Amino acid sequence: MTYRIAPSILSADFARLGEEVKNVIAAGSDWIHFDVMDNHYVPNLTFGPMICSALKPHAKTAAGVAVPIDVHLMISPVDALAASFAEAGADYISFHPDASGHVHRSIQAIKSKGVKAGLVFNPAEPLDVLDWVIEDIDLILIMSVNPGFGGQSFIDSALRKIEDVRKRITASGKDIRLEVDGGIKTDNIRRVADAGADTFVAGSAIFGKPDYKGVIDAMRVALQG
Numbered sequence: 001m002t003y004r005i006a007p008s009i010l011s012a013d014f015a016r017l018g019e020e021v022k023n024v025i026a027a028g029s030d031w032i033h034f035d036v037m038d039n040h041y042v043p044n045l046t047f048g049p050m051i052c053s054a055l056k057p058h059a060k061t062a063a064g065v066a067v068p069i070d071v072h073l074m075i076s077p078v079d080a081l082a083a084s085f086a087e088a089g090a091d092y093i094s095f096h097p098d099a100s101g102h103v104h105r106s107i108q109a110i111k112s113k114g115v116k117a118g119l120v121f122n123p124a125e126p127l128d129v130l131d132w133v134i135e136d137i138d139l140i141l142i143m144s145v146n147p148g149f150g151g152q153s154f155i156d157s158a159l160r161k162i163e164d165v166r167k168r169i170t171a172s173g174k175d176i177r178l179e180v181d182g183g184i185k186t187d188n189i190r191r192v193a194d195a196g197a198d199t200f201v202a203g204s205a206i207f208g209k210p211d212y213k214g215v216i217d218a219m220r221v222a223l224q225g
């Protein structure tokens with residue numbers, strides 16, 4: 001299993017975002033997770049495509065290798081802003097099925113821009129829509145907190161859902177990443193991986209500590225354990 005660690009810049013210092021992105025990449029992050037909130041689908045407000053576009057040149061390693069920008073849309077409606085994020089340089093764009101009137105159409109619209117498409121499931125939301133679109137998507141994001149805020153505690157029922165999604169991915173035979181977001185720390189990341197996740201979003205666990213590399217390294221050690 002190739003694991004990916006995706007720090008959420010929701011918990012970064014917004015006054016120094018470019019520097020924060022550079023620093024967390026230097027610390028070893030695989031992806032940059034970009035949480036978009038609209039004060040409508042969720043009760044919080046963050047950043048839009050212009051910030052994504054401004055950060056894009058910073059999302060690379062010291063050797064100049066591009067680091068994927070993983071956009072999580074917590075917005076409704078989906079399609080117009082998804083297109084803007086594709087133009088802004090997003091590599092993955094994920095949305096909540098209940099935020100889109102037409103899930104299949106939104107997936108196709110994202111993919112038509114050459115961007116990978118993902119679906120996001122809230123803690124109490126069923127997975128049924130996957131019966132119809134799993135073959136069309138590149139990523140499934142399981143929320144292990146209710147979306148809208150960083151720094152919340154991991155909801156344990158997410159583990160059963162991750163196991164269910166892993167079975168569905170295996171049955172599909174497709175190369176689909178299984179990402180988990182919310183309350184991921186060095187002391188629970190192994191359990192989440194054991195349930196079947198391969199991609200881990202972590203905000204406060206990384207940006208809440210002065211030593212980003214220390215946290216990311218500890219997460220990798222836990223994943224190997």
Ligand SMILES: O=C(CO)[C@@H](O)[C@H](O)COP(=O)(O)O
Pocket residue numbers: 008010011033035072145146147148149150151152181182183184201202203204205
């Ligand atoms: O999408 C969200 C919240 O809506 C997440 O990306 C959180 O930002 C994760 O933060 P931590 O729970 O890791 O602090």
